[in-house]
Amino acid sequence: MGARDLGPDDLVWDHFSRPRDEDVVARIHAAADAGYAGIGLFLGAWAKLRDHDDALDRIDAALDETGMSIVNIETARGWAGGDVEGCRRQADLAFEIADRYGCRYLQVIGDAPGALDVATAAQGFGDLCDRAADHGLLIGLEWVPQMTNVETATQALQVVEAADRANGGFCFDAWHLTRSTNDVEELRALPGERIAAAQWSDGPLVPDVDDYYTDTTSNRVPPGSGEFRLLEMVRVLDEIGSEAPTSIELHSTALYAAPIDAAAQIAADGMRGVLAVARGNA
Numbered sequence: 001m002g003a004r005d006l007g008p009d010d011l012v013w014d015h016f017s018r019p020r021d022e023d024v025v026a027r028i029h030a031a032a033d034a035g036y037a038g039i040g041l042f043l044g045a046w047a048k049l050r051d052h053d054d055a056l057d058r059i060d061a062a063l064d065e066t067g068m069s070i071v072n073i074e075t076a077r078g079w080a081g082g083d084v085e086g087c088r089r090q091a092d093l094a095f096e097i098a099d100r101y102g103c104r105y106l107q108v109i110g111d112a113p114g115a116l117d118v119a120t121a122a123q124g125f126g127d128l129c130d131r132a133a134d135h136g137l138l139i140g141l142e143w144v145p146q147m148t149n150v151e152t153a154t155q156a157l158q159v160v161e162a163a164d165r166a167n168g169g170f171c172f173d174a175w176h177l178t179r180s181t182n183d184v185e186e187l188r189a190l191p192g193e194r195i196a197a198a199q200w201s202d203g204p205l206v207p208d209v210d211d212y213y214t215d216t217t218s219n220r221v222p223p224g225s226g227e228f229r230l231l232e233m234v235r236v237l238d239e240i241g242s243e244a245p246t247s248i249e250l251h252s253t254a255l256y257a258a259p260i261d262a263a264a265q266i267a268a269d270g271m272r273g274v275l276a277v278a279r280g281n282a
């Protein structure tokens with residue numbers, strides 16, 4: 001099954017669930033052994049790999065051997081009025097990945113913190129969507145509080161609706177929803193068919209540290225082992241008709257230190273448990 005055929009019952013192990021420079025082939029095999037359908041790939045990792053034919057051959061062989069897909073690409077920014085030329089260069093790298101591996105979507109986030117100009121952001125988002133369409137990619141706008149100028153689901157909806165592109169939608173991340181408003185009902189305002197990705201992790205309701213970047217890139221825990229309203233989130237996404245694969249993005253210094261096979265399995269088991277309870281299959 002290709003990346004563009006996956007749905008809510010398929011698990012994807014996103015790139016930042018492990019240290020960003022860890023071997024991609026090892027990720028593929030660990031994810032396959034844990035029952036994932038695919039992995040995500042960071043643009044920075046691709047930039048280091050793209051000129052090394054031997055490394056790319058190893059990745060191709062691992063994908064062929066396991067039947068895995070590279071599903072999503074992370075992360076482009078600058079389109080919302082910041083470093084537009086930098087974003088174009090990031091997008092060019094993403095299109096290389098998509099053309100080689102048939103990826104499903106490119107994740108984007110807003111620019112640096114500050115006031116959001118919806119019209120400017122929508123223009124940049126629409127232009128990026130138009131370029132991505134030529135490579136079969138969806139664009140998923142992820143709202144990220146404190147670190148970007150698209151901080152909430154409501155702001156993301158304003159940008160996506162104003163851009164009005166068929167391949168433009170949302171990347172929902174349980175961590176960022178919880179840390180922005182913790183209002184699960186905000187998800188109901190999103191068109192379910194526009195959700196390109198759903199990223200899952202868990203954590204405490206009260207942040208362990210004040211600095212958002214440190215907290216979000218260090219302190220996530222496996223789904224089902226924290227205090228987030230994950231069951232409600234799963235049910236709402238199902239109700240609104242989201243067809244996005246179930247991606248796990250588990251930034252965790254504790255799991256980074258664990259063997260890669262164990263980290264993949266722990267994350268998958270946790271998410272499967274949440275899905276089973278939310279959908280009445282436990």
